[in-house]
Amino acid sequence: MASLPKRIIKETERLVSDPVPGITATPHEDNLRYFQVTIEGPAGSPYENGIFDLELYLPDEYPMEAPKVRFLTKIYHPNIDRLGRICLDILKTNWSPALQIRTVLLSIQALLASPNPNDPLANDVAEDWIKNEQGAKNKAREWTELYAHKKN
């Protein structure tokens, strides 16, 4: 594998020196393009008090191509399917090379705070969310309780 681009090295350093509240990202020892990530569920959302595991991979073409991110912790969310894949515009067509690991993770945290059932990845969840929002949120809260790490 080619040497690591300066940008990835600097981003990693800056993630450590200037961490984002509620988010951690640690590069893998053997592969510095692979990060273990945790995101705290935003306060006021059904994911509150849960800590979710994710994995993030920077492809060879990064930053011209978006990082690949996926939830490892099971989560009930209309834009996240059962394999943990995330439907988020900046991870696909609206990716910009000026975005960074930091901004991507912040956007995912924001997606937890405001789900978008009209652009779903998990159709059944989205349907549930549209037809019975309160019920869906209760289920999301239940799953957070069941599968996510507890805060503190």
Place this chain on the structure above:
Amino acid sequence: MGNTPTKLYPEGPTYNDTEFVNDADILNHKNYKNRSKNVSLANTLLNPNSNSMVGENYTNNTRQKQYSIFNKIDRDKDRKKYVKDREKLKEIHARGLVVKYDECCDGGFLAPFGCYNFDKLDYNIDIVRSLIIERKLAPFYTPLQDFDETWSREEIIKIVDGLPLHATFEENLEEFEDVPIGDLKKPNFDYLVDRSLSKREQRRQHAMIFKARLYRKRLIWQETANESFLEDKVDAKKNKIKNRYLPSDDLKYSLYKNGMECPICFLHIPGPLNYSKCCQQPICTECFVQIKRSEPHFPHEEVDPTKPITDDNSKDPNLLISEPSNCPYCATPNFSITYTPPTNRRTGIGGIPPSDYCEVAQNEIQKQEISGQEKENKETLGSPTSISASASPLSSSSSSSSGNKHKDIIISNIITSDDIRPDWEAKLKKERSRLAKRAANATAIHVSNQLVDPEYSLRQNSNTSSPAKYSVRGTNSKTKRKQLSLEELEEQMIKQAIQLSLEDQEKSKKK
């Protein structure tokens, strides 16, 4: 990987197909690689330019009998010529990407340092080189990995003296591990292709060998350029002879002292950089040439989850779009940049020899040339204000110096991403007609397969009656194409073959 070099002059499906929509197992690097291998195999097969495989794979087909042997010979010849021509173009393109120290402008070069993959350097080299020479686009500079404001002049000069012309090439790419390259001096390498393989496999192998050879050639070309750079540097130092093309210490210092970090590659680049027209953010040229239109695709719609998803294959090919690139900083459509060249550092092509550059002398010349109002410019070089300052009308200035005249031309210059890849429209049209052809043929194939294989329609029906299979996986055919099994690939191949034979019949009828 099995990628054909179609990426350079993309015509058929390009890497859009290998783009992953955050699939679950892409995070596993091994799977990622294997998958893209399969997809690119599909690309090769689906690419209308990969030409015929008629007569090899489907002896069952009745249409084949109508197929003329003479026709095939003609076509093979045409295809060979076409491949040769394309390969020639690719070699010319690769040559244009070699950084040479004597091809320089204002301390930078006409070719990129190599921060990005060769495959992605598919911009029009002639256009970019002339834009740099005309000072409408910043040159490609040798970047510094880091820069420390506390470095002394001597330290900076020493660091710059040790800079290479180009990023190091990896000697042995995994991709070309078992690919023979033969004698690079001989243009013909057909003898390296395994004749026992099928025609199609032979073509794939040919393409792969070409790619590996081109990589090796590039490496040699760049190494040759590096060597002459090094030798001339040593020569100049030992014999105390001035080499016109080697930068003076003043130039080395002035370049990097006035540099800045590009917000995309995070490297320290000599200023002034290019600036986005919409929001005045800096971007180095190496990053700018990476930004391009989206590959042709169907518009992404918000979907109603309670309704079934429409299949891309049933969409009108004319709906295919390719949006202009957005500004990476503020997302304004149709990304464009402006560039104000340094006023005190016109060296290399169209300027003084880089070896003659002397900070004091340059400043003196400048003082004589520019009006009092503009003098502030050189203090704010590289900052966004220098653009607005120089954008003020110069017509009021009665000075007829060449400096002003030059500036007048630059001011009106806005370079868009499309300017450096003018082939985007042709690419879009090609993709549209490719899809249209495929849709038309799908019907024909369906009919002909029913004739050959009575169970075909049964199988087809059982496949199409389960759209739910896909609905969880994704909303477009990209995802689906990735799931093609070997059998499905085989089927695609056959479709392709029939399509080509049909086209051929059409052609021969016309004659």
